[in-house]
Amino acid sequence: MSLSSAPHPEMLAVVKIGPGSDNVRLEHVEEPTAGPGLARVKVIATGICGTDIHIARDEYACDPPVIMGHEVLGIVDSVGSEADAALVGRRFVCETYFSTCGTCDWCRSGRRNLCPTRRSIGSFENGGFARYVVVPVINLHEVPDGVSDSEAVLAEPLACVAQALLDPPVVSAGDRVLVTGPGAIGQLAAQVAMAQGGIVTLAGLPRDTERLATAAGLGIATTTEIPQANSFDVVIECSGSAPAADVALRSARRGARYVQIGIFGKDVTVPFDLVLYKELVVSSGFASTPTSWRRTMALIEQKLVNLAPLITGRVPIDRWQEGFDAAAAGEGIKTIILPG
Numbered sequence: 001m002s003l004s005s006a007p008h009p010e011m012l013a014v015v016k017i018g019p020g021s022d023n024v025r026l027e028h029v030e031e032p033t034a035g036p037g038l039a040r041v042k043v044i045a046t047g048i049c050g051t052d053i054h055i056a057r058d059e060y061a062c063d064p065p066v067i068m069g070h071e072v073l074g075i076v077d078s079v080g081s082e083a084d085a086a087l088v089g090r091r092f093v094c095e096t097y098f099s100t101c102g103t104c105d106w107c108r109s110g111r112r113n114l115c116p117t118r119r120s121i122g123s124f125e126n127g128g129f130a131r132y133v134v135v136p137v138i139n140l141h142e143v144p145d146g147v148s149d150s151e152a153v154l155a156e157p158l159a160c161v162a163q164a165l166l167d168p169p170v171v172s173a174g175d176r177v178l179v180t181g182p183g184a185i186g187q188l189a190a191q192v193a194m195a196q197g198g199i200v201t202l203a204g205l206p207r208d209t210e211r212l213a214t215a216a217g218l219g220i221a222t223t224t225e226i227p228q229a230n231s232f233d234v235v236i237e238c239s240g241s242a243p244a245a246d247v248a249l250r251s252a253r254r255g256a257r258y259v260q261i262g263i264f265g266k267d268v269t270v271p272f273d274l275v276l277y278k279e280l281v282v283s284s285g286f287a288s289t290p291t292s293w294r295r296t297m298a299l300i301e302q303k304l305v306n307l308a309p310l311i312t313g314r315v316p317i318d319r320w321q322e323g324f325d326a327a328a329a330g331e332g333i334k335t336i337i338l339p340g
């Protein structure tokens with residue numbers, strides 16, 4: 001028997017084990033080690049995202065078997081060769097691309113989010129629903145001392161919102177802004193639009209009363225009614241539901257901007273002629289770029305957004321299913337998994 005047969009330590013991980021709807025299991029997997037240019041992060045918390053629900057349902061591309069989770073907060077525990085050992089022991093959030101090709105038009109113009117062969121953690125490479133995750137050191141953003149774990153863990157979804165709303169900016173001071181969908185992305189979009197000087201209304205369904213109350217507590221106007229047609233300068237669709245997109249298109253004024261951030265996960269029917277009749281400017285943002293991360297870390301550090309109240313659920317990893325169920329049912333705003 002050789003010495004190398006000593007068993008590797010194992011960890012619990014939430015794994016998409018193969019294609020098929022809800023083919024997600026809690027499994028024992030080998031703990032990873034950091035290769036060249038990589039850091040091993042001991043996870044403090046990883047947020048459950050709508051994208052995770054889409055991955056579980058086979059509505060979003062992935063490469064199973066793969067450990068899920070991409071909204072990672074943790075402490076660097078070790079680094080591989082060609083990585084700075086001074087990173088060890090410090091607290092970070094991380095960008096989600098494990099690799100991109102580096103040579104396509106989009107990579108070369110700083111838009112790695114659009115690289116056709118990008119491989120992100122949580123879908124193509126092992127992610128953060130586990131004790132450890134290994135990421136490229138260039139993806140790490142250190143969390144400033146004055147920022148709590150509950151604020152920092154929302155950095156990744158905030159970076160996606162920043163990509164859609166800040167780069168380039170879509171709201172001007174005094175704009176009337178409608179945000180549809182009071183989940184985490186809608187709440188973050190409402191806060192960012194406010195930080196840009198927008199006069200923001202966050203719209204939801206009657207079943208969203210609690211989530212809307214959280215926003216109202218942070219000074220955002222809310223409604224469960226259908227907003228007046230043709231009354232907003234900017235509409236930001238964050239729910240990924242066709243009825244909400246319908247409302248958003250109808251609520252936009254002539255010449256307004258329509259921003260799609262929610263993912264439908266399927267083909268939908270919406271009154272797209274309104275884009276033409278009202279000369280709407282349609283834009284979006286897919287995932288994030290280093291630029292949107294830089295803005296995100298500044299928003300968090302300068303307290304231009306109020307993130308801690310958006311964490312409404314915390315579950316240990318063995319109760320991951322409860323967290324997924326809450327996210328799928330739209331209960332609460334953001335549930336995080338604590339791998340312990």
Ligand SMILES: [Zn+2]
Nearest residue numbers: 049051071157
């Ligand atoms: Zn996410």
Ligand SMILES: [Zn+2]
Nearest residue numbers: 101104107115
């Ligand atoms: Zn590329």
